Amino acid sequence: MRRVVEVAAPLALVLATALLGLAVSTALQTYFLDTLVKVAIVVALYVFIGNSGVLSFGHISFVALGVWTAGILTVPESQKNAIMPGIAHVLLHSNTGNVPSLALAAVVGLVFAFAVGLPLMRLSGLAAGIATFGVLEIVNNVLRYDNRIGPGLNAFSSVPETTGIWQAAIGALICVAVAYAYQRSRYGRQLRATREDPAAASAAGISIYRQRLLAFAVSGGLAGLAGGLYVHLLPIEIDSLYLDLTFITLAMLVVGGSGSLLGAVVGALAVGGLDSFLSAAENGVDIFGWHLDLPTDTSALTVGALMALVLVYRPSGLTGGRELSFALPRFRKDGDG
């Protein structure tokens, strides 16, 4: 019973967002779609960061690879030469449909994360943070300038925009389900044990390296899938898959509470909602007769301030790093940080 409640809460939140998105106008729906894709990215981040307690700045590079894979595979062959003038021959003639492109995006994310994690997961703490940041830099740099493999500085235009509300919702639901299945599995539990006390965990026979690598690969796969959803949503540039996206997704995870799946989903929805509202207000909106017109970048300002405030006053996030349960909260002597 407890399990059902735990996993139902994040799933229901995603579903409710999707249903709400169906009810609003097409212009507003864009924000819901964007937020659902962000949920998928944040859940992917959570699978590694939340369960292992190790920081990664590199996950947006897996998203970028998912974007790249799904983008390359679905731009119509007749338009590939126009958008990507220097594209290699192999990539020019490889095309698939929508669902295979998403699946392959996930596979590429998974394989790349595994390959990168193979050496990198030996690191921990700040070294891991900087090294994963290096991965982000390198992937961004190569995808941005190498015209043989992609559009370079151009956007992935003419990718079929198949990510409607259902595709986005199903993608996000898959991410949540995989994340939950992983965290309840023996591997997920082992990794969470290493997060709480690495010395005790490895004394109990858990290989920290292997468990982290597994989580890194799984979360890389989910991030790749999210990237695939993203490129099917709007014409995306590689440049937009860099520090800003890293920041906003990390902010979502931290604000929601990186210790629980519910936290990841709540954070993504709360910050996503706030961010969408403020971005809309930057272009001017009317609310109950009031006209609101905010200067550009107000949303980044607010999210940055919110993230700093949460870190200072409630470092375990809005959900306190707990899943939803109907049991009475037990009193603890020390915080569960």
Added chain:
Amino acid sequence: MTVTWQTLADALSLGGIYALMAVGIGLVFGVLRLVNFAYGQLIMAGAYAIAYASVWGWPSWAGILLCFGVVLALTVLLDRLVFRPLRTHSPAVMLVATFAIAFLLQSIAVISFGQLGTVASSVGSLNQPWDIGGVEVRKIAVVSIVIAAVCLALLQLLLTRTSVGLHMRAASMDFRTARMLGVRANRVIGGAVLISGVLAAISAFMLTARNPQVTPIFGLDDTIIVLAGVVLGGLNRPIPATLGGFTIGFASGILGGGLPTNQSQYLPTFLFGAVILVLLVRPNGLFARAGSEERL
């Protein structure tokens, strides 16, 4: 790859600036275990101070003074509002917090000064070339090499010959033991934060002279590279951190100036590839002492 004297001087000066920034980041890390991702935005604030002073027609010394004032005020403010409440948290939490602060300051800059940026013309004259024995070298290159060398020498004196410096080094080795032995925590941390602010102001001046176009992302790329350099050298002690900063600045100066454009656009790939390799072989940095590694 061709390396001219100009490239060499530029690389040396970039190495010098990055070394100063590395000390600024490394000192604060030493006492607080805090990696300050927002360091670049402090520099950005200082650069805007210089740029606006120049727009208002102030003499350049007044602009530099304003730069120091702004950067130091911001540093102290950040320390009080953010770093102090977070002191007891893990380094990763603090890193994420400074990441947030960096974006906060950047968007404040976008809102108040606009995306396009402002030109700091008052210090632009330092970009003129100097003729040294038939070799043309930009003035700012020579000036920043000298300033960096003087600053580093002063810092070395401060750290090794004064009691404040001794306290700082003790605190960065083992904060708790140092406190038990009578080192005052707030004083040491305040000192380190203040010095890092001064270094940020100096770096802001030199970076603005190199590139007078000040935008909201001014100093961001530099900070990312310096952070990598600091980790590369070894975060725990000032000298390895400085060496790391200098090495990465010098390397990026030489590669950026010496390689043709179609290769130098991959500079971040080379730099971060090297950083990752070094971290894999020596997770505590190139210049770290043996036996100081994190267990597990």
